[in-house]
Amino acid sequence: MEPGGVPAEPAATPGRAAHERATQERRSLFGRFEAALAAIGTGWILALMVLICADVAGRAAFNAPILGVPEMVQFSIVGIVFLQLPLTLRGGGLTRSDLLLGALARARPRVAHTIQLVFDLTGAALLAVVAVTTWPLARAAFANKEFYGSTGVVHIPTGPLKAIIILGCATMALQFLLHAWRAFRAMTALPPAARRT
Secondary structure (H helix, E strand, O other): OOOOOOOOOOOOOHHHHHHHHHHHHOOOHHHHHHHHHHHHHHHHHHHHHHHHHHHHHHHHHHOOOOOOHHHHHHHHHHHHHHHHHHHHHHOOOOOOOOHHHHHHHHHOHHHHHHHHHHHHHHHHHHHHHHHHHHHHHHHHHHHHOOEEOOOOOOOEEOHHHHHHHHHHHHHHHHHHHHHHHHHHHHHHOOOHHHHOO
């Protein structure tokens, strides 16, 4: 409670702070790119819902299901995830526990920023590894015209899916690096007294 009976603003949690930063940064070019990827993923979900409903209606009313719907759903889940993960990471929406980090941020801010920096750099490195190792698989898939599904029923080319995985991983790796840079700046901006804690 502030003087004059005005309630004090609640302390911002790390998750809330990340959401506010993401909202402010969404106007940036990279933020718009991530939002566009997420929008494509959302459109993909809507198209998939229409396809599934049409398949159920055709199966129930006319005993004529749409061939390949289960394969399309399995194929689509991976693509949708990698399209929407970058914006989820930017907004602080990835599953995590802020209990320990929040307590450290109040008691030992330098330690908290250091842990966050290590976490972000590790995430960037792991996703870069996934993108690099998927690259030759994508090239082979396009060159050999690999497909997913049943022969004579439905053929879904796997090359575009692997390209989406590479794009999503590369975008997430860049976003992790942006988070790491922010954690480093926050750590170096601490006053000398806070840096010793």
